[in-house]
Amino acid sequence: MDQTRTNNPATDSLEKQIEAWRAHLRKSQAITAQDAAELEDHLREQVASLRADGLSDDEAFLVAVKRLGAIDALTREFAREHSDRLWKQLVLSGDRGFEAAQSPDAAWTRKMWVALGLAVAAAVAIKIPSLFGITFDAEPAGAFYPRNISFFALPFIAAYFAWERPLPLRGRLSLAAVFAAAAVLVNAYPFAFSPKGEPGHTFILTMLHLPIALWIGVGFAYVGGRWRGSDRRMDFIRFTGELFIYYVLIALGGGVLMAMSVGIFEAIGIKMEPYIQNWIVPCGAVGASVIATWLVEAKQSVIENMAPVLTRIFAPLFALLLIAFIVTMATTGRAIDVKREVLILFDLLLVVVFGLLLYSASARDSIAPPGLMDWIQLTLVGTALVVDVLALWAIGSRIFEFGFTPNRVAALGENIVLLVNLGGSAVLYAGFIRGRVAFSRLCDWQKFYLYVLAAWAAVVAVIFPVVFGFA
Amino acid sequence: MSINKDLVAASSTALVLAILAERDSYGYAILKRVRELSGGELAWTDGMLYPVLHRLERSGLIESRWTKAESGRQRKYYRITDAGREQLADERRQWQTVDKTLGRIWS
Numbered sequence: 001m002d003q004t005r006t007n008n009p010a011t012d013s014l015e016k017q018i019e020a021w022r023a024h025l026r027k028s029q030a031i032t033a034q035d036a037a038e039l040e041d042h043l044r045e046q047v048a049s050l051r052a053d054g055l056s057d058d059e060a061f062l063v064a065v066k067r068l069g070a071i072d073a074l075t076r077e078f079a080r081e082h083s084d085r086l087w088k089q090l091v092l093s094g095d096r097g098f099e100a101a102q103s104p105d106a107a108w109t110r111k112m113w114v115a116l117g118l119a120v121a122a123a124v125a126i127k128i129p130s131l132f133g134i135t136f137d138a139e140p141a142g143a144f145y146p147r148n149i150s151f152f153a154l155p156f157i158a159a160y161f162a163w164e165r166p167l168p169l170r171g172r173l174s175l176a177a178v179f180a181a182a183a184v185l186v187n188a189y190p191f192a193f194s195p196k197g198e199p200g201h202t203f204i205l206t207m208l209h210l211p212i213a214l215w216i217g218v219g220f221a222y223v224g225g226r227w228r229g230s231d232r233r234m235d236f237i238r239f240t241g242e243l244f245i246y247y248v249l250i251a252l253g254g255g256v257l258m259a260m261s262v263g264i265f266e267a268i269g270i271k272m273e274p275y276i277q278n279w280i281v282p283c284g285a286v287g288a289s290v291i292a293t294w295l296v297e298a299k300q301s302v303i304e305n306m307a308p309v310l311t312r313i314f315a316p317l318f319a320l321l322l323i324a325f326i327v328t329m330a331t332t333g334r335a336i337d338v339k340r341e342v343l344i345l346f347d348l349l350l351v352v353v354f355g356l357l358l359y360s361a362s363a364r365d366s367i368a369p370p371g372l373m374d375w376i377q378l379t380l381v382g383t384a385l386v387v388d389v390l391a392l393w394a395i396g397s398r399i400f401e402f403g404f405t406p407n408r409v410a411a412l413g414e415n416i417v418l419l420v421n422l423g424g425s426a427v428l429y430a431g432f433i434r435g436r437v438a439f440s441r442l443c444d445w446q447k448f449y450l451y452v453l454a455a456w457a458a459v460v461a462v463i464f465p466v467v468f469g470f471a
Numbered sequence: 472m473s474i475n476k477d478l479v480a481a482s483s484t485a486l487v488l489a490i491l492a493e494r495d496s497y498g499y500a501i502l503k504r505v506r507e508l509s510g511g512e513l514a515w516t517d518g519m520l521y522p523v524l525h526r527l528e529r530s531g532l533i534e535s536r537w538t539k540a541e542s543g544r545q546r547k548y549y550r551i552t553d554a555g556r557e558q559l560a561d562e563r564r565q566w567q568t569v570d571k572t573l574g575r576i577w578s
């Protein structure tokens with residue numbers, strides 16, 4: 001046995017052959033590292049026995065491999081016996097290799113505990129203000145929770161990455177400074193409230209835009225403070241999409257859990273709603289954001305990403321919808337009825353198209369030649385642009401009559417920001433399909449736009465209240 | 472003479488359990504024992520033994536552990552369980568019945 005381990009050149013080549021054979025074997029999901037080790041032990045023993053009978057290394061290897069059976073047949077047999085392995089198993093049994101399977105992967109376990117710890121910390125943090133009499137419903141003190149909701153989730157996600165990447169000390173300090181400055185600012189702003197306690201427009205705009213602006217801070221921690229790395233910003237875009245999907249899934253599960261708890265406690269005459277409202281919903285919501293973050297990271301290589309799959313399904317459907325809309329408008333001669341929500345509706349449409357474009361670009365192999373999916377994307381972007389221009393045309397004439405309220409300026413600004421993005425994408429996409437532009441240019445454009453979106457959100461969140469007198 | 476594939480598959484459970492009932496063993500040694508016992512007539516493709524071992528392990532008839540072999544490599548040893556011994560006794564009755572029946576016609 002031991003002679004297969006010696007250092008002469010002939011056995012080196014045997015080692016190489018065994019190496020290649022094992023690598024080939026490991027390509028099948030049905031064969032784990034342990035199985036491969038077991039089969040390799042068999043192979044080596046067989047080779048040793050054949051060599052003892054006088055065969056050369058090469059001959060012994062060939063005969064031993066032949067006796068073990070063709071790898072295809074072997075993997076088929078394993079797949080039949082272990083069909084469960086073809087369904088990649090999530091989180092707790094990721095195949096971490098033979099060595100790791102024998103001694104649990106310490107780094108991996110540590111990440112899990114840090115994530116759990118941060119989730120608990122977030123859940124505790126969101127309840128601390130209630131020690132001072134601030135509750136979620138009936139806000140006397142200037143709507144504390146809506147003001148600060150960003151600061152109960154985002155810093156914990158950022159902290160996870162700051163620890164895991166890790167983010168250098170200077171990066172950590174500047175990130176903390178940004179979060180702290182934002183927190184001081186929104187709490188110091190004298191937002192106007194109606195006598196009934198209803199918040200004004202600028203307050204709501206700030207609440208909606210602050211998390212978007214601060215998300216770039218999470219991105220800063222995600223890339224470990226180095227934006228310039230090869231594809232890190234695109235990874236962050238991918239991460240954002242997957243996080244959203246995971247969060248929605250967890251929220252759905254949480255909804256079922258809470259409906260069940262209300263129901264069964266109701267059956268014994270106990271009302272659960274107050275506890276759910278004050279404890280489970282807020283703590284669960286912030287805790288789940290950290291857990292979802294960790295899940296996205298943990299399963300990165302385990303399952304195909306969902307966001308690109310969804311975009312592939314919905315990009316053609318949205319393109320069809322927009323074409324149908326344009327054709328209907330053209331043939332019936334109907335105009336867009338300008339109501340209050342129309343601008344926001346078309347903003348949302350652009351956001352959806354932007355998302356579809358972004359995630360299909362993030363999952364595309366940037367070297368592959370243009371294909372059908374690219375035509376569909378171009379159609380989608382083109383029709384969205386046409387529809388949005390029609391809407392803007394209809395709204396534009398009347399927006400001056402309405403006057404410039406903060407809401408309207410924000411909605412119009414958002415529309416223009418997204419319109420420019422989609423316009424640029426359409427030009428680049430058309431160039432790519434005609435073979436004049438590399439696909440990576442399109443990705444660069446989207447990556448650059450991360451900054452634009454964050455900057456715009458920061459302007460709306462921070463500057464608008466000042467400009468519009470906190471109305 | 473080569474033995475029909477289905478028959479090889481059908482006898483594999485009984486054969487593996489019987490060999491493990493003699494002593495704990497590992498894949499290569501089990502195959503060697505099969506070859507010895509059958510005089511080389513019962514030929515398995517070596518690799519096919521392992522899915523059989525894993526199936527038996529999953530049904531709780533045998534159990535496995537990794538130990539260091541004298542070569543310094545990790546080796547997976549299998550051991551028959553009590554449930555395995557019961558199953559072996561049952562298999563044995565069945566095979567003896569088949570053998571007896573065929574024997575009566577052919578004798």
